[in-house]
């Protein structure tokens with residue numbers, strides 16, 4: 001568990017309620033510097049709602065979110081300038097070229113030395129030849145690379161990734177995972193990652209949180225956690241969490 005000053009994200013008793021529906025029910029967790037944390041759970045568990053609250057898109061019903069110690073509710077723009085994200089359900093405008101998309105996002109985030117930063121990212125994500133290509137005509141893998149380049153424009157301390165490798169072929173997914181690993185190990189940021197691919201989670205994440213019905217049921221090292229709960233694989237553990245959350249809650 002990261003010590004206080006090493007935390008890039010600290011979520012305390014976070015809650016989101018829609019009428020009688022409790023989407024997120026008092027979740028607490030941290031993400032440390034250079035750490036990749038997997039947010040796992042069945043459909044409807046509350047993962048996207050949690051991520052959207054951390055992104056400042058949804059207002060929590062309760063609880064607090066600190067990004068590098070900055071309270072999102074009190075100093076919103078200062079907290080959010082340290083953050084960025086990529087999500088499959090939030091593609092970049094397809095009628096703009098790769099370069100235009102990066103420029104607009106960079107302006108939104110107030111990136112200093114934007115032209116040089118875009119050039120750096122075009123090289124890093126092997127996008128130079130697609131510079132003047134409309135984003136919408138690129139393949140899924142290429143679009144994911146553009147989305148990641150966009151997510152890294154402002155050198156975020158907290159990178160939120162909602163299923164970044166969904167719909168990618170295994171080789172492309174591996175390439176994307178390696179780039180995200182590099183981000184976490186070489187820089188000073190941390191990553192919160194959602195995925196339904198347990199193989200990927202085991203390979204990439206330093207720590208996982210299993211969420212079910214808006215609550216964190218389990219937390220730990222994805223390589224050790226299955227054995228600790230008498231399961232052979234992370235996938236088996238996931239299925240148990242999805243089908244019998246109450247049994248685990250009692251354990």
Ligand SMILES: Nc1ncnc2c1ncn2[C@@H]1O[C@H](COP(=O)(O)OP(=O)(O)OP(=O)(O)O)[C@@H](O)[C@H]1O
Pocket residue numbers: 018021022023024041042043044045046047048049050
């Ligand atoms: N605007 C809303 N109004 C009412 N209920 C909502 C709203 N948004 C989300 N919910 C409910 O909150 C719960 C959590 O949804 P959320 O999208 O966070 O789940 P998820 O873990 O991201 O699922 P998935 O893996 O399918 O993306 C679901 O039961 C959903 O129906």
